[in-house]
Amino acid sequence: xxxxxxxxxxxxxxxxxxxxxxxxxxxxxxxxxxxxxxxxxxxxxxxxxxxxxxxxxxxxxxxxxxxxxxxxxxxxxxxxxxxxxxxxxxxxxxxxxxxxxxxxxxxxxxxxxxxxxxxxxxxxxxxxxxxxxxxxxxxxxxxxxxxxxxxxxxxxxxxxxxxxxxxxxxxxxxxxxxxxxxxxxxxxxxxxxxxxxxxxxxxxxxxxxxxxxxxxxxxxxxxxxxxxxxxxxxxxxxxxxxxxxxxxxxxxxxxxxxxxxxxxxxxxxxxxxxxxxxxxxxxxxxxxxxx
Amino acid sequence: xxxxxxxxxxxxxxxxxxxxxxxxxxxxxxxxxxxxxxxxxxxxxxxxxxxxxxxxxxxxxxxxxxxxxxxxxxxxxxxxxxxxxxxxxxxxxxxxxxxxxxxxxxxxxxxxxxxxxxxxxxxxxxxxxxxxxxxxxxxxxxxxxxxxxxxxxxxxxxxxxxxxxxxxxxxxxxxxxxxxxxxxxxxxxxxxxxxxxxxxxxxxxxxxxxxxxxxxxxxxxxxxxxxxxxxxxxxxxxxxxxxxxxxxxxxxxxxxxxxxxxxxxxxxxxxxxxxxxxxxxxxxxxxxxx
Numbered sequence: 122x123x124x125x126x127x128x129x130x131x132x133x134x135x136x137x138x139x140x141x142x143x144x145x146x147x148x149x150x151x152x153x154x155x156x157x158x159x160x161x162x163x164x165x166x167x168x169x170x171x172x173x174x175x176x177x178x179x180x181x182x183x184x185x186x187x188x189x190x191x192x193x194x195x196x197x198x199x200x201x202x203x204x205x206x207x208x209x210x211x212x213x214x215x216x217x218x219x220x221x222x223x224x225x226x227x228x229x230x231x232x233x234x235x236x237x238x239x240x241x242x243x244x245x246x247x248x249x250x251x252x253x254x255x256x257x258x259x260x261x262x263x264x265x266x267x268x269x270x271x272x273x274x275x276x277x278x279x280x281x282x283x284x285x286x287x288x289x290x291x292x293x294x295x296x297x298x299x300x301x302x303x304x305x306x307x308x309x310x311x312x313x314x315x316x317x318x319x320x321x322x323x324x325x326x327x328x329x330x331x332x333x334x335x336x337x338x339x340x341x342x343x344x345x346x347x348x349x350x351x352x353x354x355x356x357x358x359x360x361x362x363x364x365x366x367x368x369x370x371x372x373x374x375x376x377x378x379x380x381x382x383x384x385x386x387x388x389x390x391x392x393x394x395x396x397x398x399x400x401x402x403x404x405x406x407x408x409x410x411x412x
Numbered sequence: 413x414x415x416x417x418x419x420x421x422x423x424x425x426x427x428x429x430x431x432x433x434x435x436x437x438x439x440x441x442x443x444x445x446x447x448x449x450x451x452x453x454x455x456x457x458x459x460x461x462x463x464x465x466x467x468x469x470x471x472x473x474x475x476x477x478x479x480x481x482x483x484x485x486x487x488x489x490x491x492x493x494x495x496x497x498x499x500x501x502x503x504x505x506x507x508x509x510x511x512x513x514x515x516x517x518x519x520x521x522x523x524x525x526x527x528x529x530x531x532x533x534x535x536x537x538x539x540x541x542x543x544x545x546x547x548x549x550x551x552x553x554x555x556x557x558x559x560x561x562x563x564x565x566x567x568x569x570x571x572x573x574x575x576x577x578x579x580x581x582x583x584x585x586x587x588x589x590x591x592x593x594x595x596x597x598x599x600x601x602x603x604x605x606x607x608x609x610x611x612x613x614x615x616x617x618x619x620x621x622x623x624x625x626x627x628x629x630x631x632x633x634x635x636x637x638x639x640x641x642x643x644x645x646x647x648x649x650x651x652x653x654x655x656x657x658x659x660x661x662x663x664x665x666x667x668x669x670x671x672x673x674x675x676x677x678x679x680x681x682x683x684x685x686x687x688x689x690x691x692x693x694x695x696x697x698x699x700x701x702x
Contacts (some may be wrong), residue, residue: 124515131509138500216496220557223460223490224513227482231513407481408463 124226128234132208133241149200149246153193153253154260160192161261161268167352175355175370177348178268180258182275183374186347188254189279190340195321197250197284198339201291202313204242206299206306208235209405213303222407232402236296240398243292247284251276267367275377282380283340286387286394290338291317293394293401300401335386347378413439413473413564415459415595421467422454422619429454430619433468441591443606443627444599445691446616452599453493455616456569459597460490472565486515489563491554493570493599499543503534503553506542507560514561528556532586548579555586566596572605584609607687615694623694627687634690639671639680651677656696658689672696 136142161179166172179188209232212218221231258271291313298309320326321339334342354373359366415437422430430451446452457463458470461481470477472484497506504525511521529538532552537545542553551571558566568587572580580602588609590596600606606613607627615623615630623630638658643651648660648667655677659670671680672692685693 127512131512134505135498135500135509138498138505140500215498216494217498219457219460219462219490219492220495220510220554221513222462223485223488224510225482225486225515225561226513407461408457 124230125234125237128226128231129237129241132235132238136238136242146245146249149249150253150256153196153250154257155253156192156196157188157254157257158260161188161258163187163191165348165351167355173365175352175365175373176367177351177374178371180262180271181269181371181374182272182377183347183351185272185275185279186343186378188258189276189283190343190347193250193254194283194287194339195318197247198287198291198317198321199314200246201243201288202295202310202317204246205239205292205295206309206313208232208239208296209300209401210303210306214306228405228407229402232300232405233398236293236398236401239292239296240289243288244285247280247288250284251280267371269371269375272377278377278380282383282387283343286390287338287340289394290390290397291394293397297397297401297404301404332386335383336389338390340383343378343383350376350378413593413595414471415565415597416471417459417468418470419468420455420458420465420470422451422458422463423466428466428619430458430465433616433619433621435614435621435624437595437597437612439591439593439595440612441588441596441598441610443610443613444597444616445601445603445606445613446622447695448601449618450616451619452601452616453569454619456490456493456567456597456599459565460488460492460567461485462490484565486561487564489558489561489566491558491566491568491571493573495554497542497545497550497553499541502539502541503545503549503556504529504538506553507557510557511560516561524560524562528559531559532556533582547574548576551575551579551583555583559590564594566590566594567599568597569599570601571598572600572602580605581608603688603691615691617695630690630694631685631687634672634685634693636682637672637674637693638683638685638689639673639676640683641669641671641677641680642666643669656692658686658692 157179163177164174165177166174177187178184212221255271255273255276262268262270295309295313298313299306302309320337321341325341326333327342351374354376355369358373359369417433417435420430420433421428433455444452454463458465458477461477461484464478475483477484501509507525507528508521511525516524529535532555534549534552534556537549542550545553555571558568572583575583584605587596587598598606598610611626613625613627613630614621644665645667648669651657651669651671656672657669658672661668670683672689
């Protein structure tokens with residue numbers, strides 16, 4: 122274990138010693154800030170009065186579900202394969218593979234240590250994305266007072282439930298594929314990105330598989346749940362009112378969704394990601410990529 | 413302390429890079445020479461536990477490179493033919509990293525890094541980023557990392573390739589000083605590197621051992637097979653195409669050609685062979701036989 126952490130620690134030192142790392146960190150924060158600042162509200166129709174559009178504010182507890190799932194998750198998923206796929210494969214590109222592979226550290230320790238570093242980078246990127254999101258929501262609130270102050274608790278809950286598990290899953294899968302096919306790094310990254318785009322924005326499997334609502338790594342089903350919860354809350358407050366009322370809209374989106382049904386499935390996603398890393402360690406061969 | 417290689421074979425697809433190779437090596441320096449594609453790098457990689465053999469066995473002090481790889485790596489120093497570094501690290505930090513991977517305990521690790529930096533004469537530049545190092549300096553970092561764990565078995569694959577003459581001499585001297593109580597295997601296609609430092613010479617070609625002898629014995633065996641001949645330029649060109657020519661020196665309209673052959677042409681006079689001549693004779697005569 123200590124050896125694994127030592128390998129991970131040294132890899133992180135290497136990452137931190139890279140001049141572009143700070144730039145990348147700033148870039149990730151700024152990117153998510155810009156993304157959230159650009160898309161921070163949604164117009165949702167009321168169920169039986171479709172012509173009545175109400176505003177869902179991205180910084181409200183319900184609006185944050187939209188913000189995290191529809192905006193942040195999609196782009197965060199595109200970033201992770203590029204952080205994770207090269208965890209071990211980078212050695213081939215840098216031609217340090219033979220030096221490292223002839224040291225006394227066991228192969229599985231080396232791979233596990235590299236995954237620790239990959240995980241740390243992924244979680245750091247998630248934190249930076251969180252910081253960017255929060256900063257953008259604060260900025261929107263400051264410039265447009267109609268937008269509520271961001272609900273940090275709700276945002277953190279969504280982060281823990283959605284962004285972190287998706288990050289671990291994508292990191293594990295990318296790391297596994299990158300480790301087993303070290304000379305196909307770009308193919309691996311593009312492949313994982315395409316699958317993620319399909320799952321997050323193109324294919325909705327919830328119609329075919331009911332359980333997928335809870336297991337979707339991109340959390341898409343939450344959009345429908347949050348939208349329905351919002352409209353129902355709005356109708357309950359508005360009664361027969363047929364016009365969009367910003368005050369009612371704001372009150373209707375104050376309640377946070379009950380996220381408990383998603384907890385276990387998303388812990389399952391974390392487990393799958395970690396199993397991917399374990400498979401990478403088990404399937405790793407010192408000579409892979411040399412032959 | 414012994415490296416025992418028995419009936420070793422390594423196949424890539426349908427091509428055998430090494431076939432039925434057997435060697436026993438004890439402490440000292442072993443020079444391994446051969447033309448490109450002779451199987452030297454494959455042999456080095458198998459000894460360094462990087463490649464599994466297809467057939468046969470390689471044992472270091474009784475430990476098989478397959479099943480006992482972990483223990484062998486703990487006592488191994490390996491300098492690959494081509495290697496990279498982490499350009500963002502300084503030499504000191506890079507060596508500390510590899511020392512950690514070699515499981516050297518702290519604080520001995522840092523002391524050892526300082527020792528090897530001094531050994532390869534890099535203390536003054538140890539804290540500079542590796543991205544600013546010259547090829548020769550990087551090669552010295554390479555040998556430094558191979559020495560970190562004070563290995564019993566040191567494997568250096570083409571270590572002098574790309575070095576300027578003074579760096580090569582410095583490197584050879586450094587290697588020669590390391591042979592006490594360890595086996596150093598120096599693979600190269602630069603024959604003079606071996607001549608200067610190795611007590612034993614193995615010539616490889618097409619995955620097999622052609623000669624396993626000392627440099628002096630190889631040179632002695634070539635006595636009477638190296639000739640000089642003064643000819644005109646056209647004849648020199650013809651000889652170059654048909655005979656094994658190890659040197660040509662232009663002298664006005666005439667050219668003095670150095671020939672490696674057991675059947676001298678008329679007018680040729682015998683000269684003392686060098687190790688390079690002996691190597692050409694060994695490799696070339698087998699080429700003719702095959």
